[in-house]
Amino acid sequence: MQEKKRIALVCANKLRSLDGLVYLKIELEKKDHTIKIFNFGGHTNFIKMEKFLPHVLVIPTILEKTMREFSKSLKKCGSKIIELKGEGIFNELNEKHNANAYEDCSFLDAEIVWGETLKKLLLEYSNIPKEKVFVCGCPRFDIYSNKNLSLSKADFCQKYNLNKKNKIISYATGFCGADSTQKEIKNSYNKANLDLHKISKMRQNLRANGFSSIIKLAKEFSNINFIIKVHPFELIDFYIKNKPKNLSNLVILKNEKINNIINVTDIFIHSNSITSVESWFKNLPTICLYLGGDKKTLSRFVKGGDFVENYEDLREKITYYLDGNSITKEKLSFRKKFIKEDLYKIDGKAAERIAVVMDNIAKTAPLKLKKLNMPFFLNFSKFKYLLRKIFRIPDDRSLLFLKKHKGYYSMAVRNRDILEREKYFRERV
Numbered sequence: 255m256q257e258k259k260r261i262a263l264v265c266a267n268k269l270r271s272l273d274g275l276v277y278l279k280i281e282l283e284k285k286d287h288t289i290k291i292f293n294f295g296g297h298t299n300f301i302k303m304e305k306f307l308p309h310v311l312v313i314p315t316i317l318e319k320t321m322r323e324f325s326k327s328l329k330k331c332g333s334k335i336i337e338l339k340g341e342g343i344f345n346e347l348n349e350k351h352n353a354n355a356y357e358d359c360s361f362l363d364a365e366i367v368w369g370e371t372l373k374k375l376l377l378e379y380s381n382i383p384k385e386k387v388f389v390c391g392c393p394r395f396d397i398y399s400n401k402n403l404s405l406s407k408a409d410f411c412q413k414y415n416l417n418k419k420n421k422i423i424s425y426a427t428g429f430c431g432a433d434s435t436q437k438e439i440k441n442s443y444n445k446a447n448l449d450l451h452k453i454s455k456m457r458q459n460l461r462a463n464g465f466s467s468i469i470k471l472a473k474e475f476s477n478i479n480f481i482i483k484v485h486p487f488e489l490i491d492f493y494i495k496n497k498p499k500n501l502s503n504l505v506i507l508k509n510e511k512i513n514n515i516i517n518v519t520d521i522f523i524h525s526n527s528i529t530s531v532e533s534w535f536k537n538l539p540t541i542c543l544y545l546g547g548d549k550k551t552l553s554r555f556v557k558g559g560d561f562v563e564n565y566e567d568l569r570e571k572i573t574y575y576l577d578g579n580s581i582t583k584e585k586l587s588f589r590k591k592f593i594k595e596d597l598y599k600i601d602g603k604a605a606e607r608i609a610v611v612m613d614n615i616a617k618t619a620p621l622k623l624k625k626l627n628m629p630f631f632l633n634f635s636k637f638k639y640l641l642r643k644i645f646r647i648p649d650d651r652s653l654l655f656l657k658k659h660k661g662y663y664s665m666a667v668r669n670r671d672i673l674e675r676e677k678y679f680r681e682r683v
Contacts, residue, residue, distance in 0.1 A: 257617075257621050258286055258287060258288055259287050259288070259309040259310060259616040259617075259619055259621075260287070260288045260289075260290075260306060260307065260308045260309050260310075261282055261287050261288070261289050261290075261308055261309065261310040261312065261612065261616060262290055262291075262292055262303055262306055262308035262310070262311050262312065263275045263278060263279060263289065263290070263291045263292070263312045263338075264291075264292050264293075264294055264303075264311070264312060264313045264314060264321065265291055265292065265293050265294055265314070265667045265672070266294050266314040266315070266340040266667075267293070267294050267486075267667060268340070268486045268487075268667070269486070269509070269511070269667055269671060270394055270486070270511065270512055271314065271340050271394060271667070272291070272667055272671060272672065272675050273393075273394045273396075273397050273403075273511075273513075273675065273679075274392065274393030274394030274395075274396065274604070274605065275291050275393070276291070276672075276675050276676050276679045277393050277394075277396050277397075277604075277605035277679065277683070278393050278605045278608055278609060278612075279291060279676070280605075280679065280680070280683060281605050281606050281608075281609035282609050282612060282613065284609075285609065285613045287613070287616060290306055290308075291672045291676075293667040293668065293669065293671075293672065294314065294318075294321070294667065300320075300324060300628075303324070304626055304628065307328075307331070307333075307623055307626060308328070308333055309332075309333055309334065309616055309619040309620075309621075309623065310333065310334045310335075310336060310612060310615060310616045310619060311325055311328050311333055311334070311335050311336070312336045312337075312338050312612065313325055313335070313336070313337055313338070314337075314338060314339065314340035315337065315339070315340060316337055316354060316357050316359065316362070317351070317352075317354070317357065322357070324628075325361065326361050327626060327627060327628060328626060329361050330624065330627070331623040331624040331625070331626050332619060332620045332622075332623045332624055333619060333623060334363040334364075334615050334616065334618065334619045335361055335362050335363055336362070336363060336364045336365075336366060336612065336615065337359075337362055337364070337365050337366070338366045338608065339365075339366065339367050339368065339372065341528070342367055342368030342369060342372050342392055342596065342597070343368070343371075343372075343528050343531070343553060343555065343596055344372075344375075344553070345551060345552065345553040345554070346550070347550065347551060349375055349379075350375075350379050352375075353372070353375035353376050353378070353379040353380055354376065354379065354380040354382070355379035355380060357380070358381065359380045359381050359382040360381060360382075362382060362386065363386065363615055363618075364386050364387075364388060364611060364612075364615055365382050365386055365387045365388070366388050366390055366608055366611060367387065367388070367389055367390075368389070368390075368391060368392045368596060368597050368598060369389060369391070369594075369595055369596040369597050369598045370389055370595050370596075370598070371595050371596045372596070373387050373389050388608075388611045389598050390598065390604055390607040390608045390611065391597060391598040391599050391600070391601075391603075391604030391607065392597060392604055393604045393605040393608055395532065395535070395597065395600055395604065396602045396603070396604050396605050397513050398513060398516075398532070398535045398536070398600065398602075399600070399601065399602025400602065400682065400683065402682040402683075403513065403678075403679070403682055403683075404513050404514050404516075404517040405514040405517065405518070406517075406518075407422075407517075407518040410514060410515075410517075410518045411479070411518070414505045414507075415502075416479045416503070416505065417479065417503075420477055420478055420479045420503070421478050421479070421520040421521075421576065422478070422479045422480075422481060422518050422519050422520050422521075423471070423475075423478055423479070423480050423481070423519070423520065423521045423522075423523065423572065424480075424481040424482075424483060424515050424516070424519040424521075424522050424523065425464070425468050425480070425481065425482050425483065425523040425524070425525075425543070426483045426485070426512070426522070426523070426524040426525070426527040426529040426530065427461065427464070427482065427483065427484050427485050427488060427493075427525055427527070428485050428488075428524070428525045428526055428527040429457040429458070429460060429461040429485065429488050429525065430457075430485055430487035430488045431453040431454050431456075431457045432454055432457040432458045432460075432461050432488070432492075453551075456546075456547055456548060456551075457547075459546045459547070460525060460544065460545060460546055460547045461492065461525075463545035463546050464525055464543050464545060465482075465492070465493060465496065467543060467545065467565050467568055468480060468482060468504070468523070468543075469497070469498060469501070469504070470565060471568070471569070471572065472501055472503055472504040473498075473501070474569070475572070475576075476503060477503075478503065478576075479503050479504075479505075480503055480504040480505075481504075481505055481507060481515055481519070482504065482505070482506045482507065483507055483508075483510070483512065483515055483529070484506065484507065484508040485527070486508075490506065490508045493506045494506060512529050512532060513532070516529070516532055516533050516535075516536055516538070517536065519533065519536075519538060520538070520575075520576075521538065521539050521540075521541070521572060521575050521576070522538045522539070522540045522541070522559075523540070523541045523542075523543050523568075524540060524541070524542055524543070525542070525543055525544065526542060526544065526547075526551065526552050526553055526556060528553075528555070530542070530555060530556075530558070530559060531555050531558070531592070531593075531597070534558060534589045534593070535600055537581070539559065539560070539575045539581050540558065540559030540560070541559055541560045541561075541562060541568065541571050541572070542556045542559060542560065542561045542562070543562055543568060544561065544562070544563055545563060545564065545565075554592070555592055555596075557585070557588050558585055558588050558589040558592060559581075559585060560585075
């Protein structure tokens with residue numbers, strides 16, 4: 255009988271990442287392992303992981319210092335460390351950064367990626383050996399292969415008070431850099447040696463132009479429902495503040511799951527967003543709305559849909575698809591090739607493939623692990639956290655930051671989210 259091992263799955267700070275890990279947990283439990291999902295960051299989670307002492311630690315990125323150093327400490331205990339990339343598609347400006355070009359990967363036991371494209375980038379830029387890189391697909395996309403995990407149009411429209419008889423046009427934003435006060439995003443851009451101020455100004459311009467175009471569309475096409483899906487790392491305040499009153503056919507959403515939105519959508523507009531690729535799984539026409547941006551920042555997947563740089567062209571494309579016209583063969587051919595190279599397969603079995611890799615690695619971990627010696631800065635942080643907890647001392651800086659950026663942190667994964675998603679999936683998978 256196989257020895258039961260403890261496996262810790264760390265979820266990135268996006269709710270959409272949680273679905274893939276819940277799928278993965280279910281698959282790993284079939285192999286008789288003990289699985290726990292932890293949210294990314296926060297002193298309490300490191301304390302919990304220290305107590306759990308996993309034989310295998312699965313992290314979404316090695317680019318974050320605290321998680322990286324914690325992983326190296328666990329490695330010394332005999333634990334196996336796996337990077338399961340939370341994202342798998344990048345443009346030329348940030349591909350080196352996200353392919354771990356500036357970090358040492360020697361402590362990793364495996365790198366699990368979405369497709370061959372990212373595998374090639376890792377082998378080109380990082381020091382991880384070929385035999386440690388596994389192409390398995392993206393587990394969070396498994397949700398699109400199970401109809402029970404997405405809201406029906408009737409339920410969705412009832413939830414947001416929309417006319418279910420009307421078609422739906424959705425717009426996915428992607429302007430996280432526009433909110434330049436967000437510390438995590440600042441650090442990410444600075445590490446990649448990008449000009450944050452320039453990017454922030456460009457995205458502020460794109461956001462304003464894109465939003466005004468959607469408002470104009472909603473007014474002109476009053477018999478169509480419009481949804482604005484705000485990016486998880488973007489503040490919702492701008493949209494709420496500037497939305498015209500009495501525009502009943504438009505809703506602005508942040509916490510709704512993207513698969514629910516895609517499932518009810520007829521035309522998908524985006525601002526260079528990977529969610530447009532997800533809309534391909536439902537064969538939706540996609541339009542990249544890019545009014546006033548640098549084309550060098552665009553990703554390759556934009557070619558799988560239409561690209562517009564002014565309102566007149568946007569309106570023309572919307573009318574074209576509302577009239578029942580089809581996506582061109584060239585775009586469909588590009589989508590098929592892109593999915594094969596960058597996503598491997600969309601067959602609902604990515605989590606199953608990943609579980610096989612992780613199970614094999616777990617078998618190589620020693621049953622008895624050495625005592626964990628936490629890095630000094632983590633121990634110091636833990637000490638401060640425990641003092642605040644014992645004496646009930648609030649962290650003023652954290653409270654002020656959370657108050658100021660409540661919209662940003664509303665998408666952070668919480669423990670109750672993990673429990674709710676696990677229950678939801680087990681009832682339907």
